[in-house]
Amino acid sequence: SQKIEQNSEALNIQEGKTATLTCNYTNYSPAYLQWYRQDPGRGPVFLLLIRENEKEKRKERLKVTFDTTLKQSLFHITASQPADSATYLCALDMSNNAGNMLTFGGGTRLMVKP
Amino acid sequence: DTAVSQTPKYLVTQMGNDKSIKCEQNLGHDTMYWYKQDSKKFLKIMFSYNNKELIINETVPNRFSPKSPDKAHLNLHINSLELGDSAVYFCASSQGPEPFYGYTFGSGTRLTVV
Numbered sequence: 001s002q003k004i005e006q007n008s009e010a011l012n013i014q015e016g017k018t019a020t021l022t023c024n025y026t027n028y029s030p031a032y033l034q035w036y037r038q039d040p041g042r043g044p045v046f047l048l049l050i051r052e053n054e055k056e057k058r059k060e061r062l063k064v065t066f067d068t069t070l071k072q073s074l075f076h077i078t079a080s081q082p083a084d085s086a087t088y089l090c091a092l093d094m095s096n097n098a099g100n101m102l103t104f105g106g107g108t109r110l111m112v113k114p
Numbered sequence: 115d116t117a118v119s120q121t122p123k124y125l126v127t128q129m130g131n132d133k134s135i136k137c138e139q140n141l142g143h144d145t146m147y148w149y150k151q152d153s154k155k156f157l158k159i160m161f162s163y164n165n166k167e168l169i170i171n172e173t174v175p176n177r178f179s180p181k182s183p184d185k186a187h188l189n190l191h192i193n194s195l196e197l198g199d200s201a202v203y204f205c206a207s208s209q210g211p212e213p214f215y216g217y218t219f220g221s222g223t224r225l226t227v228v
Contacts, residue, residue, distance in 0.1 A: 034217075043118075043204050049216055093213030100212055101172075106155055107155055
């Protein structure tokens with residue numbers, strides 16, 4: 001069965017450093033991969049989408065890479081700030097005969113300390 | 115203006131009761147979803163509707179019945195509530211069912227069955 005793995009342990013970094021979060025998947029070849037941010041008590045917020053033929057995507061301080069050979073996506077936040085503290089979820093397009101649907105990883109909690 | 119709104123935000127009820135959660139989106143999106151987030155924070159898709167038509171039903175018990183009166187609304191009715199139904203339920207929408215659209219989530223409904 002398809003599996004999406006994100007580091008379930010919290011990632012603690014110092015303000016100003018680059019945070020790197022990992023999303024690994026098995027038994028599937030998604031055409032699209034998305035990243036979301038979720039704050040406590042709130043719904044996930046869409047951040048970035050990357051296609052399988054794109055190696056890298058950037059948006060302001062965010063950068064996502066997608067390595068279909070390694071079956072891995074990396075999510076980077078440069079010059080991190082305490083306001084970046086949240087849980088970050090990766091989501092893969094796992095379409096089947098029923099239709100297209102996003103399947104989410106368990107998320108990684110990021111804590112940026114001032 | 116809230117893009118995807120869910121009511122109620124909190125719902126505490128006894129086992130065996132029937133309850134409904136309402137969802138409305140004002141984004142003009144064609145596709146709406148229900149996701150369940152359990153205590154381990156995994157988001158799992160339950161249903162997907164495109165233009166009021168059910169397109170995904172991910173092996174959800176028959177006690178859960180979604181209803182979409184129009185493409186801006188997707189309600190969730192749950193019969194005979196069980197303890198295991200306790201979770202946060204998120205409604206989401208996207209421009210279309212294709213996997214290259216990001217999702218917009220509501221803020222969630224925390225259901226507690228006692």
